[in-house]
Amino acid sequence: MSDELLQELRDSAQKAFPADKLAPPRDAAWQLAAEMGWLMITLPEDQGGLGLPRSAAIAVHFELGRVLSTAPLIPALLALEGISAAEGLADRAGWVERICGGEYVPLNMLPGTAAGDATIDGRLSGFFEADMAGHVLAGIPGRYVLIPTDAPGVTVVERPLWDESRRMFDIELSGFKPDPALVVAEGEAAKVLHDVISPVAQLAIAADSLGGATACLDMTVEYLKTRKQFDRPLAMFQALKHRCADLKTHVVAAEALLWERTGDESASVIDLGVTKALANDTYRMVVEEAIQLHGGIGLTAEHNCHLFMKRAMLNAQLSGSIDHWREAAGRQALAEFA
Numbered sequence: 101m102s103d104e105l106l107q108e109l110r111d112s113a114q115k116a117f118p119a120d121k122l123a124p125p126r127d128a129a130w131q132l133a134a135e136m137g138w139l140m141i142t143l144p145e146d147q148g149g150l151g152l153p154r155s156a157a158i159a160v161h162f163e164l165g166r167v168l169s170t171a172p173l174i175p176a177l178l179a180l181e182g183i184s185a186a187e188g189l190a191d192r193a194g195w196v197e198r199i200c201g202g203e204y205v206p207l208n209m210l211p212g213t214a215a216g217d218a219t220i221d222g223r224l225s226g227f228f229e230a231d232m233a234g235h236v237l238a239g240i241p242g243r244y245v246l247i248p249t250d251a252p253g254v255t256v257v258e259r260p261l262w263d264e265s266r267r268m269f270d271i272e273l274s275g276f277k278p279d280p281a282l283v284v285a286e287g288e289a290a291k292v293l294h295d296v297i298s299p300v301a302q303l304a305i306a307a308d309s310l311g312g313a314t315a316c317l318d319m320t321v322e323y324l325k326t327r328k329q330f331d332r333p334l335a336m337f338q339a340l341k342h343r344c345a346d347l348k349t350h351v352v353a354a355e356a357l358l359w360e361r362t363g364d365e366s367a368s369v370i371d372l373g374v375t376k377a378l379a380n381d382t383y384r385m386v387v388e389e390a391i392q393l394h395g396g397i398g399l400t401a402e403h404n405c406h407l408f409m410k411r412a413m414l415n416a417q418l419s420g421s422i423d424h425w426r427e428a429a430g431r432q433a434l435a436e437f438a
Contacts, residue, residue, distance in 0.1 A: 101153045102111065109156055112136065113163035118242040118316065122168045122407060123265040126229065129171035133164075134202035138173060140179060147184055147196050153361050158212065158307045166312025168265040168407055172229040174304045175206035178297055179237040182207065182244055182284060185296045190281040196244075204232045206247070207239065207297070213268070214240050219253075220276045227417070230256050230269035235282075238271065243290045246282035247271065263410040295369060301371045302372035303362055306379035309415045310355050313379075313386040317347055318409040320390040327395075345405050354382040370432050373425035380422050383412040 116132055117124060133139070141157050143149020149353045150156075157177065164173060180199045186192060199205055210226025223237050224247075235246050249256050255278035285293045321344055325333050361367045361375045387409040391398040398405050416422055 101155050102438055106159050109159045110163055112432075113160050117164060117165060117167045118170050122398070122404060124167065126170040127232075128266075129169055130173075130204065130229075130232070131202070132426035133169075133171040134175050137290070139151040139176060140141065140200045141203070142177075143180065143184055143196070143200065147193070147198060149184075153363075154303065155301075155359070158303055158358070158362050161304045162311040165411075166315040168312065168411055170265050170279070172204065172206060172232070174301070174308065175209060175228045176204055177304065178301055179205045181300050182237055182248075182293050182297050185293060186244070186284040186289075188289060188405035189284050203234070204229070205235050205237055206230060207234055207237045208271075209301070212240075214238070214271075216273075216276075218277065220245075220273045220278065222273055224273065227256075227269045227271060229267055230268070230271070231258070232400060237284065239294070243286040244284040244293055245274070245278045246284060247273075247278070248282075251276065253277070261414065263409055263414045265306075265407060291428070293334040296401060297308075298369050298419070299367070299372045302369070302376040305415055306354075306358050306372075306376040309376075309379040309383040310351065310358060312331060312408050312411055312415075313351050313354075313383040316383075316390050316405065317344070317351060317386050319404065320344065320393050323394055337389075343389060343393065347389055350382050350385060354378050368432075370425070370428045373420055374429045375424040376419070377425040380412070380416040383408075384416060387412045407411050 137150065138160050140149040141152050141160065142154055145151035145153070161174065164171070177197065180196065182200070183189060183192060183195050189195065206224040206227050206229065209228065212222060212224035213219050213220030214224045218283050220240065225238070227233070227236050230236060231247065233249055235248050238245050238247050246303060247254060253274045255272040257270045257272055259270050263270050324340055324344070327333065357375055357378060361372055387405060391405045391409065394403065394405055396404055
């Protein structure tokens with residue numbers, strides 16, 4: 101994909117979601133994201149999508165991360181990715197059309213305890229903004245199933261979050277009987293589908309994290325330029341310059357890896373998971389330093405630094421923690437060089 105087209109996508113996202121308006125109202129943000137066509141951005145053309153490479157979606161996720169977007173685009177795109185690839189799903193074309201038209205169907209982004217065969221019991225975790233959804237796509241051991249949120253045996257329970265820019269829900273299942281027409285994949289097909297969805301999740305979360313890290317660092321540098329001490333802007337003090345320069349180096353390195361892995365179709369799920377882990381760790385580092393560099397005002401819970409911090413901490417747990425992916429990468433390296 102050309103740099104010019106990527107820049108056009110970024111420019112359109114910046115115009116739709118200005119940098120000075122963090123965490124815009126959710127419903128309006130979701131409607132705008134759907135109107136911009138972002139739900140169709142990587143969907144194949146033969147299914148009614150735009151057929152753009154995954155770098156296009158990464159550019160959008162990066163810009164939305166800069167403004168702490170409340171639109172649940174990532175879980176919706178993950179569900180759409182799974183449904184569009186599920187050849188055995190009854191009325192697949194109809195589901196794809198409904199989602200592209202703005203119907204919200206999220207995929208769970210945290211592990212749960214639900215299991216079962218004819219009936220399913222337990223908890224499914226990590227459904228963002230499930231109060232908007234008529235159906236959710238649930239990843240259950242051995243299968244993916246579309247679950248109506250108002251079906252018998254299904255209870256939607258909000259899970260309190262520290263991150264104020266998002267709302268997360270659990271789905272409690274008690275004797276839930278899945279409709280065979282809503283089973284997206286089972287057995288080996290479910291494993292294949294997981295390997296389709298997981299890379300998209302890792303790259304999307306990494307982009308959201310680095311977009312947030314970039315915005316938080318920019319905000320910090322601007323503060324240092326205006327805040328004065330001893331009649332001089334804080335940005336003039338060499339020690340603070342060095343700290344900001346170090347942070348910028350970490351952000352640029354993590355972003356370079358993200359774009360390299362985005363364009364590498366041969367990258368493994370573990371490679372992409374480690375990319376996400378580095379982005380998460382960079383985000384965490386930037387927000388912690390930003391709070392310190394803002395001084396006393398940065399320690400107040402009302403400051404915007406804390407909005408970025410809370411998203412950074414939650415992003416680090418989605419679709420595999422930092423420790424999980426580092427361990428997986430270590431084991432992969434040992435296996436390769438043993």
